[in-house]
Amino acid sequence: MEKYVFDHAGLIKNVKFIASPNFDARPKNEISLIVIHNISLPPGEYLGNSIIDLFTNKLDPYTHPYFAEIYTLKVSAHFLIRRDGQLIQFVSCLDRAWHAGKSIWQGRERCNDFSVGIELEGSDFDYFESAQYHELNRLIASLKENYPIQAVTGHSDIAPGRKTDPGPFFDWKKII
Numbered sequence: 001m002e003k004y005v006f007d008h009a010g011l012i013k014n015v016k017f018i019a020s021p022n023f024d025a026r027p028k029n030e031i032s033l034i035v036i037h038n039i040s041l042p043p044g045e046y047l048g049n050s051i052i053d054l055f056t057n058k059l060d061p062y063t064h065p066y067f068a069e070i071y072t073l074k075v076s077a078h079f080l081i082r083r084d085g086q087l088i089q090f091v092s093c094l095d096r097a098w099h100a101g102k103s104i105w106q107g108r109e110r111c112n113d114f115s116v117g118i119e120l121e122g123s124d125f126d127y128f129e130s131a132q133y134h135e136l137n138r139l140i141a142s143l144k145e146n147y148p149i150q151a152v153t154g155h156s157d158i159a160p161g162r163k164t165d166p167g168p169f170f171d172w173k174k175i176i
């Protein structure tokens with residue numbers, strides 16, 4: 001599989017980049033963990049650009065009741081893989097995106113400090129598309145080639161009891 005090329009600023013070349021303002025510096029410049037999530041907005045719907053709007057603080061609270069609850073959140077992920085496999089980057093891998101929240105991995109708290117967050121457009125109640133697994137594997141392989149990644153984990157594994165994504169329909173066996 002052909003790997004992506006990263007530039008020196010931590011962006012993948014020739015991939016759509018939509019800058020999210022929701023990031024800051026990594027405290028130790030460490031990139032050692034990949035965290036897999038799922039997201040859909042409105043929940044369970046895969047049309048439109050509401051995820052992009054959320055990550056860029058442009059979600060309209062009047063277009064859906066759920067949006068009124070979440071539109072003030074300051075969140076982001078480094079990457080989103082949409083249902084058709086399209087990859088979008090929001091935050092440089094060198095910076096800290098705000099995706100994991102309170103979390104712990106192998107005894108270390110604040111996983112945002114040292115992880116790359118990848119959102120799959122999906123939900124806890126639905127299968128993921130083969131195009132998404134294909135893109136995810138390409139992205140993981142590319143990240144591993146560029147950064148000292150030690151593990152790939154799920155949000156639910158680092159925030160148990162608080163988070164359930166990527167959910168029971170995410171097939172870890174398809175991650176190569």
Ligand SMILES: [Zn+2]
Pocket residue numbers: 036037038099155163165
């Ligand atoms: Zn998550």
